[in-house]
Amino acid sequence: MKEQKTNFETAIVHAGYDSREHHDSLTVPLYQTSTFTFGTAEEGERRFAGDSCGNIYSRLGNPTVRVLEERMAELEHGEGALAFGSGMAAVSAVLIHLTKAGDHVLCSRGVYGCTFGLLEMMEEKYNITHDLVSMKTEEEIEKHIRPETVCIYVETPINPTMEIVNLQAAAAVAERHGLKMVVDNTFCSPYLQNPLLLGADFVLHSATKYLNGHGDVIAGVLIGRDKPEMENLRMTVQKDVGGIISPFDAWLILRGLKTLPVRMDRHTDNAERVLEFLKEHKAVQTIYYPLDEENVQVETARQQMRRGGGLISFEIEGGRKEAQVFMNALSLIKIAVSLGDAETLIQHPATMTHAVVPEEQRSAMGISDSLLRLSVGLEHADDILRDLDQAFKQLKTDLQQA
Numbered sequence: 001m002k003e004q005k006t007n008f009e010t011a012i013v014h015a016g017y018d019s020r021e022h023h024d025s026l027t028v029p030l031y032q033t034s035t036f037t038f039g040t041a042e043e044g045e046r047r048f049a050g051d052s053c054g055n056i057y058s059r060l061g062n063p064t065v066r067v068l069e070e071r072m073a074e075l076e077h078g079e080g081a082l083a084f085g086s087g088m089a090a091v092s093a094v095l096i097h098l099t100k101a102g103d104h105v106l107c108s109r110g111v112y113g114c115t116f117g118l119l120e121m122m123e124e125k126y127n128i129t130h131d132l133v134s135m136k137t138e139e140e141i142e143k144h145i146r147p148e149t150v151c152i153y154v155e156t157p158i159n160p161t162m163e164i165v166n167l168q169a170a171a172a173v174a175e176r177h178g179l180k181m182v183v184d185n186t187f188c189s190p191y192l193q194n195p196l197l198l199g200a201d202f203v204l205h206s207a208t209k210y211l212n213g214h215g216d217v218i219a220g221v222l223i224g225r226d227k228p229e230m231e232n233l234r235m236t237v238q239k240d241v242g243g244i245i246s247p248f249d250a251w252l253i254l255r256g257l258k259t260l261p262v263r264m265d266r267h268t269d270n271a272e273r274v275l276e277f278l279k280e281h282k283a284v285q286t287i288y289y290p291l292d293e294e295n296v297q298v299e300t301a302r303q304q305m306r307r308g309g310g311l312i313s314f315e316i317e318g319g320r321k322e323a324q325v326f327m328n329a330l331s332l333i334k335i336a337v338s339l340g341d342a343e344t345l346i347q348h349p350a351t352m353t354h355a356v357v358p359e360e361q362r363s364a365m366g367i368s369d370s371l372l373r374l375s376v377g378l379e380h381a382d383d384i385l386r387d388l389d390q391a392f393k394q395l396k397t398d399l400q401q402a
């Protein structure tokens with residue numbers, strides 16, 4: 001694995017870019033072009049044959065996108081990275097790369113609803129089966145491995161229950177059985193957690209979230225520990241399936257990325273204030289936050305995460321109706337799926353991000369009808385708390401009147 005040459009905060013501003021190669025432009029230029037010209041027919045032939053390294057066509061590579069990929073590889077301590085048009089394009093690319101008909105994927109007990117949908121589709125159409133299991137210890141993981149298992153796929157913290165997967169335990173099992181391990185690191189960003197350093201083979205992100213951080217891009221990134229394997233993935237799955245990112249979106253992410261450490265620290269500071277507030281509130285039944293002292297998994301979370309991050313899930317007294325009344329009473333906090341933006345967002349997983357998961361499996365994942373997921377933004381913490389407080393008061397009044 002590549003040793004990080006500079007500190008994280010420096011690499012995130014500079015890695016993968018040399019202004020001398022781009023007319024001395026301080027910032028990464030936007031190469032908003034679909035294709036590149038060849039000086040001669042023979043040069044075109046050489047580029048297609050891989051004998052000359054020039055650009056060909058933006059589905060096969062683009063200079064702006066390449067800076068984002070190299071930067072992400074460095075930040076996640078990988079050897080190569082590919083940027084995609086969405087987080088799900090990154091998820092599907094790595095699963096297409098790792099599996100064939102008849103294989104089995106061992107998956108964490110919970111995953112994002114569309115990842116669950118993709119796994120179900122792969123099972124139905126291609127007989128690539130999967131199991132969703134708790135992954136707190138090696139023993140728990142070990143007992144679900146089958147002869148046809150080819151990879152362990154995890155989210156940690158899990159969307160939206162914030163359950164922690166023990167990455168070192170999962171990596172130990174993967175190594176024993178020669179399996180590839182993939183980690184969705186979207187909730188943490190590379191600033192808070194680096195799964196490749198804990199034994200994973202691939203790490204992926206919905207770059208829509210903290211990486212971009214400004215709510216104006218849909219994108220994904222996949223980082224791997226093996227350079228030839230990542231180049232192979234680029235020239236097979238990514239080229240032929242085609243879920244590439246646009247140069248402009250890559251440029252926007254490069255712009256947003258520079259402030260990631262500053263933003264993540266503020267998101268976490270604000271989330272810690274929200275955590276304390278929710279703990280004091282009678283209408284809140286359960287709270288899920290990785291670095292909450294009362295979390296039974298706090299030790300594992302501490303070992304693999306630098307700080308707790310900006311997401312908090314909580315159950316309020318009641319069910320779906322109460323959850324919806326509470327959300328409708330919010331004013332500053334916006335009702336929206338997505339996370340990692342400057343704006344504080346709230347969503348109801350049972351009817352939104354995880355609505356595609358059948359009810360029985362949703363409860364097995366720990367998603368109840370009263371569960372809400374809050375992505376704590378960058379506003380002043382006092383204003384976020386004031387909005388939550390007035391919504392709880394409103395909920396009480398509405399319920400008394402009903």
Ligand code: MET
Nearest residue numbers: 112159337338339352353
């Ligand atoms: C289309 S639903 C969700 C988007 C995003 N993955 C989230 O968890 O909020």
